[in-house]
Amino acid sequence: MNYQRGTMNNHHPDAIAIGVIDYANVWPLFYHFHPTGVAADIEMIPAVPSSLNAAMREGGIDMGPISAFAYGESSDQYSLFPNLSVSAHGPVQSILLFLKKPLLEALKGTVALTTTSATSVNLFKIIAAKFYHAEPEYVNMDPNLDKMMEAADAALLIGDHAIRASWSNTIYEVLDMGELWRQWTGHWMTFAVWAVRNEAIRKHPADIRRIVKAFETSKQLSLKDPEPLVQEAVRTIGGTGDYWRHYFSRLHYDFDRPQQEGLQLYFQYAYELGLLDHKVRFELWSENMVG
Ligand SMILES: C=C(O[C@@H]1C=C(C(=O)O)C=C[C@H]1O)C(=O)O
Numbered sequence: 001m002n003y004q005r006g007t008m009n010n011h012h013p014d015a016i017a018i019g020v021i022d023y024a025n026v027w028p029l030f031y032h033f034h035p036t037g038v039a040a041d042i043e044m045i046p047a048v049p050s051s052l053n054a055a056m057r058e059g060g061i062d063m064g065p066i067s068a069f070a071y072g073e074s075s076d077q078y079s080l081f082p083n084l085s086v087s088a089h090g091p092v093q094s095i096l097l098f099l100k101k102p103l104l105e106a107l108k109g110t111v112a113l114t115t116t117s118a119t120s121v122n123l124f125k126i127i128a129a130k131f132y133h134a135e136p137e138y139v140n141m142d143p144n145l146d147k148m149m150e151a152a153d154a155a156l157l158i159g160d161h162a163i164r165a166s167w168s169n170t171i172y173e174v175l176d177m178g179e180l181w182r183q184w185t186g187h188w189m190t191f192a193v194w195a196v197r198n199e200a201i202r203k204h205p206a207d208i209r210r211i212v213k214a215f216e217t218s219k220q221l222s223l224k225d226p227e228p229l230v231q232e233a234v235r236t237i238g239g240t241g242d243y244w245r246h247y248f249s250r251l252h253y254d255f256d257r258p259q260q261e262g263l264q265l266y267f268q269y270a271y272e273l274g275l276l277d278h279k280v281r282f283e284l285w286s287e288n289m290v291g
Pocket residue numbers: 021023025026049050066067068086092094095116117118119120121158159160191192
């Protein structure tokens with residue numbers, strides 16, 4: 001999708017910088033989100049999740065989707081938008097583990113983890129440690145399946161990188177991490193949340209309110225008629241209409257009790273394993289929050 005792009009490092013000081021995950025999984029929330037119609041001075045900054053996580057932490061962006069794990073790391077600085085997330089109960093199709101050997105063997109070897117993710121790489125570590133009692137060696141690598149497989153017994157990819165790799169792959173067994181999480185816990189998994197820096201709520205309370213509404217409207221319009229998104233995905237990423245119809249129908253964009261419970265369990269495990277150094281309590285943004 002096309003935006004008037006800003007940059008993380010020197011966005012206009014009075015503008016609100018909104019991160020955009022550069023993957024199709026967030027399209028329903030952005031497709032009908034038109035910054036100029038929201039009245040605020042907004043810059044849109046597209047990047048992969050790990051870059052957006054860092055920019056949120058450093059103040060280079062003010063709000064938008066970030067890895068759920070990154071919210072856990074800095075939950076005291078951010079508030080969450082209550083009705084927005086990228087979640088699934090079961091298969092996601094774009095959080096994929098490619099295996100050179102059976103899982104139990106690969107878990108005794110080396111696993112390559114994409115540098116674009118924070119939620120899914122820690123999800124993998126949690127599943128390996130908690131459910132398989134395994135401690136593979138991990139290497140962080142750019143999302144290139146061939147290179148990852150030269151260095152490791154298994155590779156974890158997310159987003160459009162995972163989708164494209166799943167189309168071209170003919171040799172590796174593929175496991176869906178959303179499905180694995182559901183099989184072991186019965187829970188939903190939330191991969192991305194919409195967070196806003198508390199500092200930005202204090203500075204622009206009315207604009208933030210309008211932006212939240214605009215995201216919710218985009219979500220509703222996309223769910224009502226996913227066809228324009230489906231066609232744009234076919235045109236710009238590839239694959240068939242049926243593939244994308246199914247893809248968007250598997251993802252869930254609310255953040256209600258079931259998604260919150262799944263994420264709470266994920267944070268609990270992350271804390272127990274030392275992946276997070278504190279327990280996480282959700283701080284939800286509300287209409288009357290004015291810093
Ligand atoms: C569903 C997905 O979730 C993404 C996974 C993320 C992560 O692992 O950190 C971050 C944002 C999400 O948009 C995907 O990549 O396809």
